[in-house]
Amino acid sequence: MTLTIRPARLDDLPAILAMLADDTLPAGRETGPADPRYRAAFDAIAADPDQLLVAAELEGRVVGTLQLYFLPGLSFRGAWRGQIEAVRIARDLRGRGYGEQLIAWAVARCRERDCLLVQLTSSSTRTDAHRFYERLGWAKSHVGFKLKLRESQ
Template sequence: MLAEDTIPPQREAPPDDPRYRAAFEAIDADPNQRLIAAELCGRVVGTMQLSFLPGLSFCGSWRGLIEAVRIAPDLRGQRLGEQMILWAVDQCRARDCKLVQLTSSASRTAAHRFYARLGFVQSHVGMKLHLRD
């Protein structure tokens, strides 16, 4: 699902690229990181990364970060994404996080409506500085 993403184009490498294995191992070794795969009838139908981040703001509170949310294209609109996000929010509550945050590409207006429907509010302007290809 990640490789099928077209925003931005050519962002991902072929699935057997060794950088993915190295990233998976680093994420797997970090207790504050989770890679989530949603399964339905033996098929992976959704993915996301959930990170727990310590911070100094809000009196040293932790925050949850949701990234790389993907749902199989043929199953969109069936509330699988909603179930995944609500599950992630519950995980953040269980870890006593002060807030849950996420980013979404500016062009993904349908995703923005989806997140707003779940109670997320657009509160900041995000910026990125790419350091290498």
């Protein structure tokens, strides 16, 4: 079956947050839709023309999501790049090609925006995700670093 992929609506937020919370890295990171910070983040994303939060539907159910950023840069002669984050498919539907559809959709949006490249990061422990991206033609190209500035609350 083919996913319907569209900009996320506010009423999609509980389903999206449930998929983000259904994660082991790190467990307990998400607090739930009642937390007003989620609404503030949703509103900021929706207001920014260079960001897109999407909901992927299957037979009326939100079963996938990702966030796509379009980033300008000076390198590569001022090229734009796409950044994919927070890719999720509902646990009971993984392994059926829906993740591939979602990534292909995001790559197509980057082509439409004339991005030079698309990039994403994945935790070093997500070996299944790494195999998935490599199967789709993505190459490991960089080592990433993070500096945590505070504890989430």
